[in-house]
Amino acid sequence: MAKIEIKNVSVNYFLRKRGDLNKLTERGAVGAEILIGNRFLEVAALKDVSVAIRDGDRVGLVGINGSGKSTLLKLCAGALGHQSGRVIIEGKVSPQFKLGAGLQNKLSGRQNAELKCLYMGVPQGSLKRLVDDVKEISGLGGYFELPLHSYSAGMRSRLVMSLLRLVRGEILIMDEWINAVDPSLHATVGGLQAQLIERAKILLLASHSRRVLEEWVDRLIWLDNGRIRADGPIREVYAEYQAWLDVRGHSTEGSPD
Template sequence: MAVRIKNLSITYRTSFERRPTLRTALVRFGRGQRAVREVKALTDLTLTVPEGTSMGIIGANGAGKSTLMRAVAGILPPTEGSVEVWGKASTLLALGVGFNKSLSGRENIILGGLAAGLSRKEVEERADQVAEWTEIGDFIDMPMQTYSSGMSARVAFSVAVHMKPDILMVDEALSTGDARFRAKATDKMAELRSSARAMFLVSHGLNSIKEMCTDAIWLDKGRMMMQGSPEDVVEEYKKFTKVKKGSSAADDDV
């Protein structure tokens, strides 16, 4: 077993400023009134992921895909239920989050490796390899605040995929860079898939889900609508969203 999720529910509590009425404004001297709203991001989700699985996760924006990934990564605690993970997870949940923009790309590679749980010696041994893989040349030794968003994303992707994770979680990372770099990233993901205990992939590219995953789930408004083969899940999802076969939108998560 790589991951076991049982009756997982996650609820966000958000506050917003409610526009005051004349009466409440007079009472509160014109100050707004804070209101609390609960948002159910995931509801009663149960999922088992055996070792060797490449799990694709699809659904419209707001379906709960990234929330599920963050729960598996240990970033978000469950409101209800449980998440069990066997092994070390390397996440590509948000490319570049945690980087220090005033440091160079090479220095951030070292920081990223240490954050992934590697020793200083292990990180330094891999730093040159990771730096070369980014293909950004001399920029690797310049402050990241001088980078374009694409260059920053390349560094983040390179760090994550070179840390030899037991469980790799990727959220929209394969859209990084030009077509040649995307192909290179896809090849690297295929290599990791053969060595990692499990992989989770959230992607707006439905073809990527079909090509790279062995299993898939479809989420809608925080609930799991279907689990099955990537081909079957993608087809049902496309029917649900009324995307016709062969249309230009067939490879988009709509």
């Protein structure tokens, strides 16, 4: 059984004071509250947040830029300290914040995929088969054996997307939905993501795209200025969020997923 329990958690980021402090309290259309302390600036990214996520839950996060979505995801992945409250995570977490992070330019596609396998804890017995799967999905052919610095941008993104094949874990945390730019990869990447989600016991996905959220989650948490404004069925919460955006003159159209 997997579960995540967050109780009365606050997360602040601390920054050195710099520049014109008077301008820091100006509210824009983004971000969390900036507090000016004696020695440091504090960004109150999450304020007294409580949330319980159970086995089988498919949860989306929405909110304007800087509202705290990634911070909450990192907290749920056990990758972030917190100043107060309690975090309980049960189950193997697979955080997919940046699928292409850590790729080495000097190494070939194959060597990079092998490294990723080690990082993901893939058993030795399945390593070769999985790396060969990555090669086939990528469609890179002989380029899979060449160093990454010889790849075009499109080839690199083919490798990055194919690495989805290696992802495993009971709690799947995604900070971005991977959209295949190349239409020939669209079906494969979509299929890999669907498989991952079906296998996961818990899905947590932040996205600005209503389409992506409606397809993959049934529960939605709306974050605003570090607080949970609503948590419930996706249609209801999204409608509430959209109405709030409309009043503020925000648009979600064209935002990255």
